[in-house]
Every structure is written in structure tokens, then in C-alpha cells.
Amino acid sequence: MKLATARLSLVPLDPDADAEALHTAYGDPEVMAWWTRPETASAAETRLLLAEDNAQSGAMLWTIRAENDTVVGLVGLLGAVEIPGLTWILAKRAWGRGYATEAAAAVIEHAFVHVGLDRVEAWVQASNTRSLAVCRRLDMTCRGMLAQRYTHQAHPHEVVVLGRTNTRKRQEPSPVLHVEPVLPVADVPATLELLQPILSARVGFAVGEPIEVAGLVLGPWSVGPSLRLVTASQSQSGPVTLALDVGTEFDSLYQRAIEAESGQVEPPVEQPWGVREFVFQLPDGHRLEFSAPA
Numbered sequence: 001m002k003l004a005t006a007r008l009s010l011v012p013l014d015p016d017a018d019a020e021a022l023h024t025a026y027g028d029p030e031v032m033a034w035w036t037r038p039e040t041a042s043a044a045e046t047r048l049l050l051a052e053d054n055a056q057s058g059a060m061l062w063t064i065r066a067e068n069d070t071v072v073g074l075v076g077l078l079g080a081v082e083i084p085g086l087t088w089i090l091a092k093r094a095w096g097r098g099y100a101t102e103a104a105a106a107v108i109e110h111a112f113v114h115v116g117l118d119r120v121e122a123w124v125q126a127s128n129t130r131s132l133a134v135c136r137r138l139d140m141t142c143r144g145m146l147a148q149r150y151t152h153q154a155h156p157h158e159v160v161v162l163g164r165t166n167t168r169k170r171q172e173p174s175p176v177l178h179v180e181p182v183l184p185v186a187d188v189p190a191t192l193e194l195l196q197p198i199l200s201a202r203v204g205f206a207v208g209e210p211i212e213v214a215g216l217v218l219g220p221w222s223v224g225p226s227l228r229l230v231t232a233s234q235s236q237s238g239p240v241t242l243a244l245d246v247g248t249e250f251d252s253l254y255q256r257a258i259e260a261e262s263g264q265v266e267p268p269v270e271q272p273w274g275v276r277e278f279v280f281q282l283p284d285g286h287r288l289e290f291s292a293p294a
């Protein structure tokens with residue numbers, strides 16, 4: 001189904017007919033700097049990529065056509081994803097005119113009104129400021145962050161997941177905003193001193209003299225993943241294991257863990273589910289499993 005906006009027409013993608021025009025975007029390394037793969041080498045390769053994307057179950061992709069029906073980019077919903085995911089790309093010459101926002105707004109309207117989707121989200125590299133700005137203009141808000149590594153890149157990067165709910169359908173139930181594991185330890189101040197530098201953590205609060213309960217926020221902001229340390233009592237259960245996704249910080253964190261004065265470090269291993277993992281064991285026996293994309 002074709003869609004129209006004030007300045008644009010969105011025409012369902014035809015990989016054979018549109019590859020040549022879209023190669024201006026997919027073949028440009030600057031445009032593809034944040035894409036899941038490097039730029040394509042030819043229009044034929046662009047056609048293959050578009051055909052693959054278009055064939056994914058649930059995919060709905062449109063070419064973005066500006067004045068004189070010229071194809072300037074692609075917008076739509078990705079297939080083969082659990083939560084409906086938006087995608088957009090524009091040839092460099094079409095940046096800075098509001099086309100991506102205008103086209104994506106029409107796709108969201110279509111997704112909510114005609115397809116009846118509950119929500120749409122977008123995964124955007126934290127450094128892709130233009131794409132983040134598109135999300136912001138579309139009233140998409142941050143739902144969380146994760147780490148990802150593209151196969152053509154040596155290191156993982158941070159990804160912001162932004163989402164918008166179809167408020168026509170129903171209000172969102174209150175989500176769980178945060179889960180904070182509580183670690184009983186024999187010596188709260190010593191554990192704080194041990195973990196704070198390894199985790200680059202901030203002490204959110206500390207109660208008691210000497211400290212009996214403390215909240216460690218794992219990052220430099222007011223909110224974020226956190227741990228609560230409490231003084232262990234006889235009645236409390238034994239050691240626990242916490243899994244922490246640390247993304248791009250994996251190597252530096254491992255370095256800091258092996259330099260720590262106490263605790264034991266098990267060296268990194270690659271797990272079959274695609275992550276690298278190392279374990280830091282606290283003197284109390286609690287195991288912190290740090291992971292990042294392999």
C-alpha cells in the first residue's frame with residue numbers, strides 16, 4: 001500500500017526496480033557508518049540486500065520519493081524481529097530536509113492505525129546523533145541500552161533502544177523500572193572499597209557507622225543498574241551469582257578486576273550463546289559474571 005505525506009510519497013519497495021537508485025545510499029560508506037554491515041560494492045549487491053530484507057517475515061519497506069518521484073531513501077518496519085522495529089536511510093544529498101522524520105511519521109501512523117501494532121521501537125547506535133534526533137522528533141523515548149557487535153567491526157558498541165506506544169489502543173501497564181540485587185557481605189565498607197573502582201560505581205547512599213547498608217549505582221548518572229550491599233546476618237542465604245552486561249567496558253573492567261587487591265578472577269571464556277564472560281568472585285563467595293558480545 002502506498003503512503004503519502006505533505007512532500008513525499010512512500011512506495012512499497014521493489015528490490016529489482018529500486019536497487020539502482022537506493023545504491024546511492026547503500027553504496028556510500030558515510031551513510032553506512034552505523035549500519036549492520038559495510039557499504040555495498042555494487043547496485044547488484046544492494047539489490048540482494050534489499051531482497052533479503054524485504055523477504056523477512058513481517059517486513060514492510062517503502063522507498064521514500066521526493067519531488068519528481070525521485071527515490072531518496074528507504075523507510076519501514078523490519079521483518080523477523082520480536083518487537084516491531086523501524087528502519088530508515090537517506091542518500092546523503094537528501095539529509096537535512098526533514099524527509100526521514102516525515103516518512104517515518106507516516107509509517108508509524110500506518111503501523112498503529114492500519115496494521116494495529118501496539119508499539120514500535122528503534123535500535124540506534126549511541127553515536128548516531130542524526131538518527132537519535134529523528135527518534136526524538138517522532139516522540140520516541142529511551143527504553144534502555146544494550147551492547148551489540150556487528151560482524152564487520154572489531155569492537156562492540158552501545159545501542160539505545162527507543163520506543164513509542166500506540167496510545168490509541170491502551171495505556172501501558174506500569175513497567176518494572178528497575179531491579180536491584182541485594183548482596184549480603186561480611187564487611188560492607190571493604191566490599192564498597194573493592195567494587196567501587198572496578199565497576200566505576202557511585203555510592204548512591206550509605207547508612208550506618210560503620211556502614212551497614214549501601215547502594216552502589218553502576219555508572220556516572222543519577223539512575224542506572226545498581227547493587228545494594230547489606231551486612232550479612234546468620235539468617236541470610238549463601239552466595240549469589242549476578243550477571244552484568246558491561247558492553248564496551250569489558251576489557252578495561254577485566255583489567256581493573258585482576259588488579260584488585262582481593263577477590264578472585266576467572267579469565268574470560270566465550271560462551272556458545274555469543275558472549276564473552278569473566279567471573280569476579282568476592283571474598284564472600286558472591287560471583288559477578290561480566291559479559292559482552294563476543
Ligand SMILES: CC(C)(COP(=O)(O)OP(=O)(O)OC[C@H]1O[C@@H](n2cnc3c(N)ncnc32)[C@H](O)[C@@H]1OP(=O)(O)O)[C@@H](O)C(=O)NCCC(=O)NCCS
Pocket residue numbers: 030031032034035087088089090091094095096097098099100101102123124125128130131133134
Ligand atoms: C538517520 C538519517 C535518515 C537522518 O537524516 P536527517 O536528514 O538528519 O533527518 P531528517 O530527514 O528528519 O531531517 C532533519 C533535518 O532537516 C531539517 N529540515 C530542513 N527543512 C525541513 C523541513 N521542511 N521540515 C522538517 N525539517 C527540515 C531539520 O531542521 C533537521 O536539521 P538538523 O539536522 O540541522 O537538525 C540520515 O542521517 C541517514 O540516512 N543516516 C544513515 C543511515 C542510518 O544511520 N539509519 C538509521 C539507523 S538506526
